[in-house]
Amino acid sequence: MTARIEPVIGRYAHMEVAGVPHRIYFEEAGQGIPLLCLHTAGADARQFRHLLDDSEVTEHFRVVAFDMPWHGKSNPPDGFEARDYRLTTEGYTDLILAVVRGLDLDRPVLMGCSIGGRIVLNIAALHPDRFRALIGLEAAAFQQPWYDTAWLNRPDVHGGEVCAALVSGLISPTAPAARRHEILWHYRQGGPGVFQGDLHFYRVDGDLRPKLGRIDPARCPLYLLTGEYDPSCEPADSLETAARIPGAQVEIMPNLGHFPMAEDPDRFRRHLLPVLDEIRGAE
Amino acid sequence: MSPQSSPDERPDAQARAEAAAMRIPDLANADPDIQRRARWLTAEWLLGAGETQFHVTQREGRIEGFQRGPFLMRPWTFAIRADAPAWLEFWRPLPAPGFHDILALSKHGRLRIEGDLHPFMANLQVIKDIVTTPRARP
Numbered sequence: 001m002t003a004r005i006e007p008v009i010g011r012y013a014h015m016e017v018a019g020v021p022h023r024i025y026f027e028e029a030g031q032g033i034p035l036l037c038l039h040t041a042g043a044d045a046r047q048f049r050h051l052l053d054d055s056e057v058t059e060h061f062r063v064v065a066f067d068m069p070w071h072g073k074s075n076p077p078d079g080f081e082a083r084d085y086r087l088t089t090e091g092y093t094d095l096i097l098a099v100v101r102g103l104d105l106d107r108p109v110l111m112g113c114s115i116g117g118r119i120v121l122n123i124a125a126l127h128p129d130r131f132r133a134l135i136g137l138e139a140a141a142f143q144q145p146w147y148d149t150a151w152l153n154r155p156d157v158h159g160g161e162v163c164a165a166l167v168s169g170l171i172s173p174t175a176p177a178a179r180r181h182e183i184l185w186h187y188r189q190g191g192p193g194v195f196q197g198d199l200h201f202y203r204v205d206g207d208l209r210p211k212l213g214r215i216d217p218a219r220c221p222l223y224l225l226t227g228e229y230d231p232s233c234e235p236a237d238s239l240e241t242a243a244r245i246p247g248a249q250v251e252i253m254p255n256l257g258h259f260p261m262a263e264d265p266d267r268f269r270r271h272l273l274p275v276l277d278e279i280r281g282a283e
Numbered sequence: 284m285s286p287q288s289s290p291d292e293r294p295d296a297q298a299r300a301e302a303a304a305m306r307i308p309d310l311a312n313a314d315p316d317i318q319r320r321a322r323w324l325t326a327e328w329l330l331g332a333g334e335t336q337f338h339v340t341q342r343e344g345r346i347e348g349f350q351r352g353p354f355l356m357r358p359w360t361f362a363i364r365a366d367a368p369a370w371l372e373f374w375r376p377l378p379a380p381g382f383h384d385i386l387a388l389s390k391h392g393r394l395r396i397e398g399d400l401h402p403f404m405a406n407l408q409v410i411k412d413i414v415t416t417p418r419a420r421p
Contacts, residue, residue, distance in 0.1 A: 146390035157405045165407035169384025173377060228380045231387035235380075 015102035025073035026066035030058025034108035037065040038116025042195025044072025050265035085197035111135035128220035140237035152196040160188035170258035172229035217247035227256030300367035310416035331364025365394035
């Protein structure tokens, strides 16, 4: 065989989320400490393909990345056609806990990006004992909106094209062109209204500032890593969030934007590997 | 540097921003990738650089007119306006964070997008690419 086969395995898991049956697609690689990864709004777990194929990570961590329902290869639940998709803080938290339980992940490390980074803060406030450590990428408790999400889903504007065009400005100008266009390709493939429905959590339902006082990184370590070229979650947003959580660790990553694991994996791993080493060293 | 700060306020900023803006028609028309993707864009629009407005006539992607104002009773569909120092930073080979994207600039009020936004949003990526053409590749 001449092809290089990645050590990544993709499977489907049937589980109930808040009492509703779901078929969730997930990919995994490696062994050791479970590291559960959450993709950005309007995208899917392909954003973590470089991490899943990084032997320095998978030597010590079982990396698991799933497509949220409505995203990638995870179907919406039966009957989805009768309503608009809207992600909520409660629904997103239920989903994550269902995946942890369903896949029997023992106190995993949870790493989420963008909306995934935001929900990490909710997990930190409400469920710290179920996780070994929490990593928020491009995460803040609140961010100022920078466009009207009504443009994301209307019949006279191509939804995939406009979603991709909007997020193109969130990628560092230093990112390799191939990685940039791969991210944008994923955004062009999202279902109608899905990116907008994810952002309901971001914009309407998910201001987590009132919960920050409940977060205690001594119970579950919290790391925030934010790219300097992210105009959505700006470095100042993450720094402000971290300043309100004594014990949280925060790092601003030069020459990275809103999709660090996907836009420049080599640059990102230089920031992530020391964090993973520290988590492993605490065992 | 944050987008609120002013990266380049030297007195000739206005003239240099205008000179850079006036390169857009030739650069955009000579770029086959932009022309391929802009073919649905037929509109008259404004590019504002500080105190100066440029009226752009674009037909099926090709920029057929690029006139420096002021104008009397000239219609336009949408307008993209920023101050001259913001454009100069935007057109640097590697702009500072927040100056690298027109919507990032707009978030902090350094750039304004006005008028009928439908053709702007429906052609957003290629319009971003057209206004970025004066940026030298890093």
